[in-house]
Amino acid sequence: MNIIYTVCNRTNLAHALALADSVLQHQPESAFYIGLVDSLSIEKLPEHVKLLPVSELAIPEFDRMAADYYDFELLPATRPWFALGLLKKHPECRQLSFLSPTVLLKSPIDSLLDAGAEMFLTPNLSAPLKESAILDDKRILNAGMYHSGSWILRPGEKTIAALEWWAHRTIDRAYFDLCNGMNTDQLWLNYMPVWVPASKTLHNPGWHYGLNAVLNKNLIGQNDTYEVDGQPLVSLDFAGLGYFDPIWSDHAPLVTENKAFQALFMQYQRIVIRKKQELEIGGEPAFGKYANILPNRLMRKGIAARLKELTNYIDQF
Template sequence: MNIIYTVCNRTNLAHALALADSVLQHQPGHVFYLGLVDSPGIDNLAEHIKLIPVTAFEIPGWDKMAADYYDFELVPACRPWFALEILKKHPECRQLTFLAPTVQLKKSFDSLLDAGSELFLTPNISSPLKKSPVLDDKRILNAGMYHSGSWTLRPSDKTMAALQWWAQRSVDRAYFDLCNGMNTDQLWLNYMPVWIPATATLHYPGWHYGLNAVLNKNLVANGNAYEADGQPLVSLDFAGLGHFDPVWSDHAALVTANKAFQALFMEYQRIVMRKKSELEISGQPAFGKYANIAPNRLTRKGIAAKLKELATYIDQF
């Protein structure tokens, strides 16, 4: 049994449902689980989606997590806990894949996974970034070497121990606080090759194409299909586009760096809007502190930059 799962709240529930449809189309042999860090009533879910609400199982320290984390921190902090719960429900699972709600599959990824590895990670970059005022290597280093929007593990003693270690740290060390060495669930992935020697890094150009890739990989339309650096496009991640993402929304301007990616994002937006109209869910997520960040984020960043310039000027004298 192979399983794909995602984790979301009402903010990105429509995105998760769009992901589920792409999984059904391109990985029809996989079971799809939707982990919900929220409490809206969801009626008439498609048959190919299995729902697990966060309240259906126990996370140690859950009440404190829900009170202390912002909602956009709480969702990724719960990801390893959902993985443990799914594997507990399905000891027969041979392969577990996490995909962020903002991912869309365009082809099957089975051929990318070699038989000898126990863990597959997605690098944020596979080569030094081309010069850009929007994104550079240092920012990638701060965010983490691996993209937390996709990973695959094969259950074993080593992978289960690593997953448990990661989950325990997400209880109180998954804030978005780069200055104190935290970046939601993501920085802990840096340790995974130490825990699991049989770790493979997926450098395939058409895998997980998103804002992390537009500077270095050329995505083009080829008839009705797409290719990245001459290889078929397998998956996309629209993290940072459409709703607030603590890492990638700072780099949303990069969407215009590749016309094919921009066109695919517009198509994706239409899919998500249809899903939202079907859901009719509004309001704030039930768990986590609510932060209305998106409307004033760029203004605040601009003011902070000006204040930094002024402080630097004062320091010179």
């Protein structure tokens, strides 16, 4: 049994359902789970989607996590806990894949996976980063070597031990706080090759094309067929586009660097809007501190930049 799962709340449930449809199309033999970090009762869930509420996981100190984390921090903090919960629920699982709600499959995954590897990681970069005023090497180092929006593992002694180690660190060390060495769940992925020596980095150019890739990889499309550097497009990630992402929303203007990616994002937005209309769900997420960040983000960043200019001027004297 193979399982693909994502983690969301009401804010990005429509995105998760768009992902579910793409999984049904390209990985129909895989079971698909939504890990729900919310208190919703969803009546119109499609037959190909299974639901696992966070209340069924018995995460240690979850009440504390929900009180301390913002909702956009709490979601990634629960990802390894959902992985452990799914493996406990399905001990027959042979391959567990995590895809963030903003991911969309465009081709099957299995052809990318080596039989001898136990874990597959997604690099933020597969080549030296081209110069850009929007994204630079330091920002990638802050984000981490690997993208937490896509990873795959084969359950075994080492991978389960790695999940448990990772999960317990997200209880109190998954804040978006770069100055104190935290970046939600993501920086812990840097250690995965230590825990799982049989890890493989997926450098296929068609895998996980998003804002992290537009400067270095060329996506082209014709007649609804897409290639990245001569390889078929396997998956897209629209993180940072459409709703707030603590890492990638800063780099959203990069979407204009590739016209095919921009067009695919516009198609994706129409799918998500339709899903939201079908769901008819409003309100704030039930767990985690709610912050309506996106509308005033650019204004705040502008004020912060001016203040930094002032403090730098003062430092000269």
